[in-house]
Every structure is written in C-alpha cells, then in structure tokens.
Amino acid sequence: MSAGLPKSGHVDIPGERGFTFLEMMTVITIIGIGAALAVPSYTQWNARYQLRQAVTEINTQLALARLAAMNRNMAVTVTVSAVGGKVTVTTTDVSGAQVLPTQAMMVHVTNVAGGPVQFNSLGLRSGGGAGNQTLTVTNTQGLTYSIKITPGGKATWCASPTCP
Numbered sequence: 001m002s003a004g005l006p007k008s009g010h011v012d013i014p015g016e017r018g019f020t021f022l023e024m025m026t027v028i029t030i031i032g033i034g035a036a037l038a039v040p041s042y043t044q045w046n047a048r049y050q051l052r053q054a055v056t057e058i059n060t061q062l063a064l065a066r067l068a069a070m071n072r073n074m075a076v077t078v079t080v081s082a083v084g085g086k087v088t089v090t091t092t093d094v095s096g097a098q099v100l101p102t103q104a105m106m107v108h109v110t111n112v113a114g115g116p117v118q119f120n121s122l123g124l125r126s127g128g129g130a131g132n133q134t135l136t137v138t139n140t141q142g143l144t145y146s147i148k149i150t151p152g153g154k155a156t157w158c159a160s161p162t163c164p
Contacts, residue, residue, distance in 0.1 A: 050107040062155040069119040
C-alpha cells in the first residue's frame with residue numbers, strides 16, 4: 001500500500017460531492033408543487049387557444065366561401081357543425097356540390113350555433129335576417145366566441161358571446 005491512501009482505497013477529491021436524500025426530496029417536492037400550480041393554468045390557456053384557432057379557421061372559411069360565390073357567380077352555403085368536440089365546416093353551392101374542401105378541426109367545442117351562412121353571387125349574405133348574422137362557438141369550459149357576418153358578407157370574430 002502506498003502512503004496517503006486510506007485503507008478502503010477511496011480517495012476524496014475536493015469539490016466532488018453528491019446530494020443527500022433530503023436535498024433531492026426537497027427539489028422534487030418544489031417541482032411537484034410548481035407543476036400542480038401550472039397544470040390548471042395550462043389547461044385553461046389551451047382551451048382558449050383551441051377555441052381561438054377554431055373561430056379563426058371558421059372566419060377564414062367564410063371569407064373563402066364569399067369569394068367562391070363571387071367567382072362562380074352563384075350562391076354558396078357554409079354549414080358549421082360540432083360533433084364529438086370536432087368542428088366541421090362544409091361549403092356547398094345551390095346544387096349541393098362541394099365548393100371548398102371540408103375543414104375538420106379537432107378542438108374541444110360543445111356547440112356551434114347561428115348557421116348556416118349563405119352568400120349570393122355578389123358576395124352579399126343572403127338569409128339570416130336584415131341585420132348581422134352571428135355564429136357562436138362554445139368550448140367545453142363554457143367559453144363562447146362569436147363571428148359576426150354583416151349583410152355585406154364580411155365576417156369578423158371576437159372573443160365574446162356577441163360582437164359589437
């Protein structure tokens with residue numbers, strides 16, 4: 001045996017130390033508390049994000065349908081439905097032929113109300129009364145966004161049950 005080595009053969013090198021069990025459990029507990037506080041906020045944020053995405057996509061499909069009605073010089077109908085949390089947007093002409101590809105969005109939506117929306121060959125909204133037509137989209141947490149379609153055919157959305 002050489003001089004300076006302990007009997008066990010283990011040499012302590014300065015600055016090389018491990019963590020104690022108590023230190024590790026403290027860190028794990030802090031991370032757990034942080035995660036427990038963050039999950040509900042993330043869930044609410046994700047639900048709002050998905051609802052916003054769905055409403056934005058519906059708004060885009062309405063604008064495309066309006067353009068298609070003007071390009072084809074015929075009435076076009078947009079039907080929005082929610083089944084099993086999935087929103088589907090279907091665009092057809094007066095003969096029932098599909099004008100735009102059907103859009104299906106996987107979001108947690110429970111209800112879509114206020115449709116269908118029809119555009120005439122001039123791009124004006126036909127049907128739905130003299131004033132603005134409103135589509136509302138409600139998610140599983142009860143949050144409702146709406147889309148306002150003016151008699152002139154322009155669609156805008158807002159993050160409330162009714163658009164101003």
